[in-house]
Amino acid sequence: MLLLWKPVVQRLMSETKQRLKDHNKLDGYVAIFLLSDDRASEVYVTLKSKYAKKLGIYADIKFGKDRDVDEIQEELMQCNNDLACLGILIQLPLADRLQTEQYRLLEMISPDKDIDGLTSRLFGQAWFGREFLGATPQAALHILDHYDMWDVLGKVCMVISQSNLIGKPLALELMKRGATVISTNSKTPAEMFQEWFDRSEYIFAATGVKHLIHPDLVNENSNIKNKVLMDIGRWSDEDGPHGDVDRQRFADKVRGVTPVPGGVWPVTVATLFHNIVKLHWFSK
Amino acid sequence: MLLLWKPVVQRLMSETKQRLKDHNKLDGYVAIFLLSDDRASEVYVTLKSKYAKKLGIYADIKFGKDRDVDEIQEELMQCNNDLACLGILIQLPLADRLQTEQYRLLEMISPDKDIDGLTSRLFGQAWFGREFLGATPQAALHILDHYDMWDVLGKVCMVISQSNLIGKPLALELMKRGATVISTNSKTPAEMFQEWFDRSEYIFAATGVKHLIHPDLVNENSNIKNKVLMDIGRWSDEDGPHGDVDRQRFADKVRGVTPVPGGVWPVTVATLFHNIVKLHWFSK
Numbered sequence: 001m002l003l004l005w006k007p008v009v010q011r012l013m014s015e016t017k018q019r020l021k022d023h024n025k026l027d028g029y030v031a032i033f034l035l036s037d038d039r040a041s042e043v044y045v046t047l048k049s050k051y052a053k054k055l056g057i058y059a060d061i062k063f064g065k066d067r068d069v070d071e072i073q074e075e076l077m078q079c080n081n082d083l084a085c086l087g088i089l090i091q092l093p094l095a096d097r098l099q100t101e102q103y104r105l106l107e108m109i110s111p112d113k114d115i116d117g118l119t120s121r122l123f124g125q126a127w128f129g130r131e132f133l134g135a136t137p138q139a140a141l142h143i144l145d146h147y148d149m150w151d152v153l154g155k156v157c158m159v160i161s162q163s164n165l166i167g168k169p170l171a172l173e174l175m176k177r178g179a180t181v182i183s184t185n186s187k188t189p190a191e192m193f194q195e196w197f198d199r200s201e202y203i204f205a206a207t208g209v210k211h212l213i214h215p216d217l218v219n220e221n222s223n224i225k226n227k228v229l230m231d232i233g234r235w236s237d238e239d240g241p242h243g244d245v246d247r248q249r250f251a252d253k254v255r256g257v258t259p260v261p262g263g264v265w266p267v268t269v270a271t272l273f274h275n276i277v278k279l280h281w282f283s284k
Numbered sequence: 285m286l287l288l289w290k291p292v293v294q295r296l297m298s299e300t301k302q303r304l305k306d307h308n309k310l311d312g313y314v315a316i317f318l319l320s321d322d323r324a325s326e327v328y329v330t331l332k333s334k335y336a337k338k339l340g341i342y343a344d345i346k347f348g349k350d351r352d353v354d355e356i357q358e359e360l361m362q363c364n365n366d367l368a369c370l371g372i373l374i375q376l377p378l379a380d381r382l383q384t385e386q387y388r389l390l391e392m393i394s395p396d397k398d399i400d401g402l403t404s405r406l407f408g409q410a411w412f413g414r415e416f417l418g419a420t421p422q423a424a425l426h427i428l429d430h431y432d433m434w435d436v437l438g439k440v441c442m443v444i445s446q447s448n449l450i451g452k453p454l455a456l457e458l459m460k461r462g463a464t465v466i467s468t469n470s471k472t473p474a475e476m477f478q479e480w481f482d483r484s485e486y487i488f489a490a491t492g493v494k495h496l497i498h499p500d501l502v503n504e505n506s507n508i509k510n511k512v513l514m515d516i517g518r519w520s521d522e523d524g525p526h527g528d529v530d531r532q533r534f535a536d537k538v539r540g541v542t543p544v545p546g547g548v549w550p551v552t553v554a555t556l557f558h559n560i561v562k563l564h565w566f567s568k
Contacts, residue, residue: 103412123411124404128387128448154471162459164412171467172456175446180476181467183455187438188464192483199476 001147002251003230003258005266008146012270017055019277020086028086029058030115030273031079033105035072036065036095045091051269057086065095073108080110086276087115115275117169127172132278137170139267140204140230140258142274149228149256153178158196160184160244161206166232170204198222205244206232213245218253229257234265285431286535287514287542289550292430296554301339303561304370312370313342314399314557315363317389319356320349320379329375335553341370349379357392364394371399371560399559401453411456416562421454423551424488424514424542426558433512433540437462442480444468444528445490450516454488482506489528490516497529502537513541518549 020026030052034045045061052059064072079085088109094102111122117134126132133141144150157179161167171183182196186207197203197213198221205213213231218224229250231243243260250257258264304310314336318329329345336343348356363369372393378386395406401418410416417425428434441463445451455467466480470491481487481497482505489497497515502508513534515527527544534541542548 120408120412121405122408124406124408127407127411127452128404154473156473156476162462168411168456168459171459171465172452175452175455175467175469178446178469178471180469180472181455181465183459183465183467185459185462185464187462189438189440192440192464195479195483199479 001254001256002247003143003147003149003228003256003263005143005262005264008143008267009270011146012142012267012274013054016270016274016277019281020055020057023281025086026056028084029060030087030089030276031060031062031085033062033064033072033076033088033090035063035067035090035098035105036093038093041091041093047269048089048272051273055273060085065098069098069101069105072105076105076108080108080113085113087273087279088113089116089272090118112279115272115279117275123169126169132275133173134165134169135268135272135275136166136206136232136264137173138275139271140170140232140264141173142267142271143230143258143264144228147256150177152202154180155201156180156182156199157202157204158182158184158200159204160212161204161232163206166206170206170232174202201226202228202230204230204232207244208233208235209244210235210237210242211244211246213250215246215249224250224253225255227254227256229254230264231258231260232264234260285538285540286531287427287431287512287540287547289427289546289548292427292551293554295430296426296551296558297338300554300558300561303565304339304341307565309370310340312368313344314371314373314560315344315346315369317346317348317356317360317372317374319347319351319374319382319389320377322377325375325377331553332373332556335557339557344369349382353382353385353389356389360389360392364392364397369397371557371563372397373400373556374402396563399556399563401559407453410453416559417457418449418453419552419556419559420450420490420516420548421457422559423555424454424516424548425457426551426555427514427542427548428512431540434461436486438464439485440464440466440483441486441488442466442468442484443488444496445488445516447490450490454516458486485510486512486514488514488516491528492517492519493528494519494521494526495528495530497534499530499533508534508537509539511538511540513538514548515542515544516548518544 049059079088106118109119111119114122157174159171162185171181174181197217229245231245241261247257247259333343363372390402395403398406441458443455446469455465458465481501513529515529525545531541531543
């Protein structure tokens with residue numbers, strides 16, 4: 001079964017909209033700091049801007065690749081203190097000359113407005129129980145929630161990535177949900193990789209290795225029809241975008257698989273804005 | 285081989301002392317808030333106090349089980365701002381009437397003085413790369429460091445516990461060190477437990493289940509002489525203190541095993557005070 005982005009985004013959008021309306025926040029805005037002239041960043045910011053418009057709110061893009069750090073900080077503080085500002089994000093990567101300031105700039109964002117989940121305080125609060133997760137790993141879980149595959153209690157989950165933004169927080173969230181978690185990296189011995197592929201009911205991959213999860217891994221021990229394959233991330237080569245999972249050859253065989261393109265990635269923007277709901281109207 | 289606490293504590297004590305001396309901090313103090321009349325807590329606080337004395341610094345015990353929350357908070361703030369205060373800890377559990385204030389009180393501690401590692405900000409900073417870990421999981425790693433077993437890069441590590449204070453931060457730290465990590469809980473299927481015991485080079489157990497790791501687990505696939513068994517925590521029953529590992533029957537067979545009593549637990553107090561060094565004189 002293919003796990004598709006559209007119904008998930010529709011649900012997230014309608015819930016976000018409704019909550020913003022319920023709380024009279026449709027006149028609010030999200031501040032997006034675009035502090036580089038990176039072309040890809042501009043595209044992402046445009047996508048986010050368009051999504052905000054669909055929600056009925058405004059994306060205030062703060063350009064600043066050439067501005068003083070002091071000035072950027074001042075504007076960040078204004079956004080922190082402005083009740084109409086619903087969320088703040090700093091689009092990464094920053095311009096070269098601002099790279100050394102990245103940590104300090106991110107840390108200035110109020111955890112209550114940090115919809116990207118990049119401040120250490122919000123990470124720490126999530127550790128201690130606050131319901132929050134960064135947009136990309138959360139997007140994968142929104143898809144599982146939508147397809148009623150959310151209950152990982154007692155299940156074996158393999159997380160193929162130990163990145164700070166995807167692998168580690170995802171592993172932590174799965175532990176919070178009571179899963180047994182296998183966290184692997186590029187140094188994991190190949191024979192164990194095979195064994196754990198067989199043993200895992202959920203596999204989350206975010207490595208960029210094209211078709212790391214391929215049908216040759218499947219054998220009589222794999223229990224393949226019971227597996228959920230979450231392909232996180234989106235990479236490109238000369239043949240176009242691809243994922244970690246060779247999904248075309250899995251689609252009919254597994255319980256669920258997210259395609260690339262069309263799975264987790266398009267859900268991240270909707271998740272980013274849904275994080276406004278999480279930060280403002282969920283318990284802390 | 286038994287991995288013993290004494291040489292580790294000696295090393296930690298001498299390093300802590302030296303650093304305090306180098307930085308002219310031997311006139312400093314650690315503030316310990318004792319906000320209950322829990323008997324075990326009193327014992328722990330006395331142990332910490334004695335250890336401080338050995339270092340040549342002072343443990344200022346702030347009693348407060350009957351005091352107003354406002355007053356406690358004020359004193360916490362004073363300690364945060366006092367340059368002579370090297371570290372702050374709140375001994376848990378709190379008195380019943382203070383339970384609801386626990387999170388707020390802990391969060392007031394400056395991350396730079398939080399030697400217990402219980403503030404969300406410090407957790408978050410550790411996530412993003414600051415070298416810091418709470419006393420109990422860090423104690424286990426100090427032992428590994430001392431016995432030159434610290435290099436877990438590419439190794440398979442099984443962490444049997446998903447607690448916020450031991451299992452989760454330990455799993456995260458092992459990921460930071462490049463290990464493949466298997467994080468299990470009480471719902472992990474038994475047959476996989478056996479398989480992963482065989483596959484793991486390092487096993488960290490902190491469950492309280494007496495002799496969960498027992499010789500019957502060993503078979504021809506276990507590669508037992510290559511294993512390091514870290515028994516974290518200390519529990520008691522009618523026969524006295526025990527650990528998760530039936531170490532008497534492992535001592536001659538494995539690469540390393542920490543005994544209970546006498547392994548990780550007695551290193552935690554020394555680690556707590558060594559965390560002053562980590563927080564003040566390591567890079568942030």
